[in-house]
Amino acid sequence: MILVIAEQRAGKLNRASWETIAAAQQLAAGRPIVIALPGAAGAQGASAELAAADVKEVVTIDGPAVEPYTPDGYTAALKAAIDQLSPEIVLLPHTYQTRDFAPKLAARMDRALITDATAIKSAGGDPAFVRPMFQGKLTADVVPQGPSPHFVTFQIGAFRADQAARGASAVPVRAIPVSVDASSVRQKPEAPFQEAKQAVDLSQAERIVSVGRGIKEQSNIPLAQQLADALHAELAASRPICDSGWLPMERQVGSSGQTVAPKLYLALGISGAIQHLVGMKGANTIVAINKDADAPIFEVADYGIVGDLFEIVPALLAALKP
Amino acid sequence: MKIAVCIKQVPTRDWQPRLNESKTWIREQDTTYEMNEPDAYALEESLRLKEKHGGEVVVCSAGPARVAQVIREALARGADRAIHVEDDGLASADAFAVAGALSAAMKEEQFDLILTGLQSDDQGFAQTGVILAERLDRPHATIIMEVAVDGSTLRVKRELEGGWFQWIAMPLPAVLTIQSGINQLRYATLKGIMAAKKKEIRKVAAGAASAPRQKIVSLYVPEKQKKTQLIAGAPAEAAKELVRKLREEARVIE
Numbered sequence: 050m051i052l053v054i055a056e057q058r059a060g061k062l063n064r065a066s067w068e069t070i071a072a073a074q075q076l077a078a079g080r081p082i083v084i085a086l087p088g089a090a091g092a093q094g095a096s097a098e099l100a101a102a103d104v105k106e107v108v109t110i111d112g113p114a115v116e117p118y119t120p121d122g123y124t125a126a127l128k129a130a131i132d133q134l135s136p137e138i139v140l141l142p143h144t145y146q147t148r149d150f151a152p153k154l155a156a157r158m159d160r161a162l163i164t165d166a167t168a169i170k171s172a173g174g175d176p177a178f179v180r181p182m183f184q185g186k187l188t189a190d191v192v193p194q195g196p197s198p199h200f201v202t203f204q205i206g207a208f209r210a211d212q213a214a215r216g217a218s219a220v221p222v223r224a225i226p227v228s229v230d231a232s233s234v235r236q237k238p239e240a241p242f243q244e245a246k247q248a249v250d251l252s253q254a255e256r257i258v259s260v261g262r263g264i265k266e267q268s269n270i271p272l273a274q275q276l277a278d279a280l281h282a283e284l285a286a287s288r289p290i291c292d293s294g295w296l297p298m299e300r301q302v303g304s305s306g307q308t309v310a311p312k313l314y315l316a317l318g319i320s321g322a323i324q325h326l327v328g329m330k331g332a333n334t335i336v337a338i339n340k341d342a343d344a345p346i347f348e349v350a351d352y353g354i355v356g357d358l359f360e361i362v363p364a365l366l367a368a369l370k371p
Numbered sequence: 372m373k374i375a376v377c378i379k380q381v382p383t384r385d386w387q388p389r390l391n392e393s394k395t396w397i398r399e400q401d402t403t404y405e406m407n408e409p410d411a412y413a414l415e416e417s418l419r420l421k422e423k424h425g426g427e428v429v430v431c432s433a434g435p436a437r438v439a440q441v442i443r444e445a446l447a448r449g450a451d452r453a454i455h456v457e458d459d460g461l462a463s464a465d466a467f468a469v470a471g472a473l474s475a476a477m478k479e480e481q482f483d484l485i486l487t488g489l490q491s492d493d494q495g496f497a498q499t500g501v502i503l504a505e506r507l508d509r510p511h512a513t514i515i516m517e518v519a520v521d522g523s524t525l526r527v528k529r530e531l532e533g534g535w536f537q538w539i540a541m542p543l544p545a546v547l548t549i550q551s552g553i554n555q556l557r558y559a560t561l562k563g564i565m566a567a568k569k570k571e572i573r574k575v576a577a578g579a580a581s582a583p584r585q586k587i588v589s590l591y592v593p594e595k596q597k598k599t600q601l602i603a604g605a606p607a608e609a610a611k612e613l614v615r616k617l618r619e620e621a622r623v624i625e
Contacts (some may be wrong), residue, residue, distance in 0.1 A: 119539075120501075120511060145532050149513045152466065152501035161584040162466075162495055172588050182590070183397070184492050186388050190589040195582055235510035239538040241531055256623065280624055292552025298534070305530055305550075313623035320384075323495075330596075334621040336601075336613065343387060343592075350599045352616060355608050364610030367501075369624075 052136035052198070054127065055086045055099055056144055058118075058241075062095040065142035065203075067210035070102050072203050073140050074214055076169050076176060080137070082103040085130055087115040087123060089224070093267060103214035107222045108134070112370050114229035119236040120150040127154055128229035136198045143202040145304075145349055153365060155200045161193035161225055162200040165323070169339055176360050180204075185323050185345035197371015205304070205327050249283065249299050256313040258284035259329070265360055267295040273317055279369045282313065287325045300317040303328035318358050321346030338362075372426035375480065376417040377473055377487035377500070378410040378445055380438040385491075388592070396463050403430035406441040409488025413549040416518060417486050417558050418449045425521055427451040429480065433472045435459045439572065446567035447559035454480075458577035465557070466498035467584045473499070474506035476575040482544060484525070489514050489548040497548075511546040512539050516553050546603050586622065 051073045053065035066084075073082045082104040089096050089109030099107045110130055110229075114122035131139065141147045143165050155162035166178040170190055178201055179189040193199035251257060258277040264270065270284075277284040284300060291301040302309055303325040314332035319325060320342055321337070329335070330349050337350035338358050345355050354361055382388075382397070382403045389398040406414075419429045430445040432438045433456040442453045458470045464472075477485070485507075490497035497513075504511035516536065517528035526540045530550055559567075600616070602609045617624045 077424055093498050120513075121527060124505075145514055145530065149501070149529075152498035153505045153511070155498075156467070156470070156502040156505040162498060164498060177588055178459060181593070182494050183382060183386075183388060184384075184495070185593065186386075187390075187397075187453065187590055188593040189587045192588055194584055194586050235541050237540040239540075241535045241537045243534055287565050306534065308533070313621070315616065334617070334623045335597075336617070341385070345593065346456075347599050347601075348593055348595050349597055351597060351621065352613060353599045353601045354613060355460065355601065356606060357608065360606040361610055364606040365614065367607070368610045368614040 050134065050136045051080055052131065052139045053082060053084045053086050053178050054096070054133060054139060054141045056142060056146055057086060057088060057092045057095045060092040060095060062092070062098055063142065063144060064210050065144055065205050066099070068205070068208040069140050069142045069203055069212045070104065071208040071210065071213040072169065076104065076138070076140070081133060083108060083134060083136070085110060085127070087126060088118065090116060097219070097287055100219040100222050101215050102220070103216040104220055106220050109224045110227055111224060111358065112227065112229065113231060114227070114234060115240050118146060119234050119238060119317045120153055122235040123150040124153045124157055125229040125233055126227045129229065130158055130225055131158070131198065133225060137265055139198050139200045141200070141202045143204050145200050151200060151202060160198055160200060161195050162202070163191050163193055164202045165204050166201055167204050181323050185321060185326070186343065198340070204323065206330065244298070249287055250282055251300070251307045251309045254283040254309065254311050256280050257285050257302070257311045258282045258315045258317065259285040259287065259319060260317045261287040261319030262289050264290065267293070269359070270295055272359075272362055275366060276315070276317070279366055280313070280315070282315070285309070287322070316346050316350070317362065319345045319346050323347065372420065372424045372428070372483045373480070374420055374426060375429045375431050375433045375482040376410070376414045376445070376450065377396065377485065377503070378414060378441055379407040379432065379488075379491045379493070380404045380434055381407045381491055381493040390590055394590055396590060399462065404437065404440065406444055407440040407488055407491045407493075409490060409549060409551050411484040411556055412551050412553050413488050414445050414448060414450065415554045416549055417477045418557070419554060420484070420520065426483075429452060429454060429482070431473055431477055432456070433461045433469050433577070435462050442572055443567055444559060446565040446570045448557060449563060451570065453572040454575060455572055455621070456575050456577050460580060463579060465583055465585050466496040466502055468581055470499045470502035471581050473575045474503050475578050478507065484520070484543060485509070485546040486549055489550050500546055500548035507546070509544050509546045510541040511548070512541065513548040514550045515547045516550050518547065526579045591603055
């Protein structure tokens with residue numbers, strides 16, 4: 050049996066859960082799939098939504114250990130659920146929440162955990178999981194070792210949510226009892242909040258010029274702004290630029306910033322770390338300008354120029370002049 | 372406060388990967404190394420906490436003899452002493468093995484707080500800090516953007532996705548994984564580099580290796596997801612050609 054651990058926050062299902070269901074269906078080869086939803090008491094809508102999937106059943110896990118989320122509570126509750134369900138493999142979306150508890154859960158059960166997988170292959174009968182390594186410069190096929198269940202997390206966007214097969218009718222939803230000693234939960238979380246109202250909604254931008262480490266200095270940002278203005282584009286950046294305070298955090302694209310899907314995404318001096326790619330690979334046309342021909346950004350680019358952006362951007366500005 | 376910071380030595384950012392004969396690992400002899408960037412932020416945070424609350428900062432690193440380079444650098448930036456779990460096999464080990472080796476060497480020290488980067492720029496598991504917390508039976512939180520210590524309580528700001536955050540309180544001792552950008556990094560001064568030469572690096576042998584939890588069966592340069600049209604030529608010509616293609620072929624600009 051394959052167990053998918055779905056994710057919800059404040060009753061709303063994380064869409065990446067459907068991507069993980071699609072991965073499970075590809076891996077299943079006739080084996081039954083069960084979806085577990087922790088914190089389901091306040092998320093009946095989410096469990097009903099999951100019941101539409103072409104799987105065996107949905108199990109819900111309730112109680113103070115899983116609401117609100119804490120890594121201690123989730124680890125204890127999910128271990129109890131996994132002990133009851135005895136899956137061969139446990140699949141999760143590679144969200145920040147999964148990253149917070151899954152290594153603890155796998156360590157407590159002393160089982161393999163493969164993180165950030167992007168595809169499933171066969172390696173002599175056993176499934177191998179494809180994952181980026183060395184900042185996306187290399188890709189590895191990895192086979193989990195040791196006794197089951199093996200844990201695997203899937204990169205956001207690696208599978209398509211709309212490719213998850215739906216069943217002819219809703220599958221059963223049942224609650225499974227887990228008892229967790231409340232004193233074992235040591236973290237006390239407060240309510241999530243947003244730092245500042247997002248004044249810039251990059252997700253609606255038609256064109257984006259985005260800058261990365263290759264811009265070298267804050268004093269070079271106006272050059273990128275000129276190009277953005279000439280293209281009627283919004284200016285955005287990869288994480289290191291916002292970390293340095295050269296552009297505000299609200300202009301950050303990537304897993305910790307905004308997810309964008311413009312008609313044109315022009316990446317200036319961005320190497321293309323996976324945390325950035327997940328935020329922009331949905332763009333229609335991607336242009337990469339980078340001095341390193343091996344930069345991972347070229348793997349997703351439609352057009353590329355290998356060269357010095359400080360020569361190419363002025364040339365682009367000249368070429369765009371009416 | 373007794374603070375440990377776990378750092379890893381990883382290939383430099385501009386390193387061009389070369390594979391070994393069996394195509395299951397990199398050719399280490401061709402590789403240049405540096406401190407893992409998120410770990411550098413964890414080191415900086417630990418130095419700031421020491422400046423505020425007193426105590427000491429102990430650098431812990433697991434890997435072959437070469438990792439002494441990043442240990443010295445951390446000592447030069449202001450850490451007080453170091454523990455080096457030295458073992459050639461740890462260079463390519465999975466997170467269970469690294470966390471196991473670190474926890475065995477760190478257990479007796481009874482650290483109040485352990486910091487490390489949220490993930491490494493080599494294998495990128497994003498697991499070691501969390502497994503370490505489980506092995507040492509400490510509460511933890513990940514992807515941290517602010518750390519506040521008040522007596523025996525810790526309050527940290529955890530980053531969620533899409534610009535959301537959350538404060539979490541927990542008792543000390545604890546383990547945190549630190550997000551890049553939490554602070555502004557300091558660099559080693561000449562004085563710091565000289566002082567580092569006299570600081571203690573305690574070498575510890577790795578215990579019996581735990582059974583590997585994952586096996587790399589193949590390592591390769593990524594397959595392209597898209598057919599990229601690379602535009603060659605001098606900057607002026609390449610720029611003109613790109614603008615033409617964006618107008619006429621992709622039709623994404625006017």
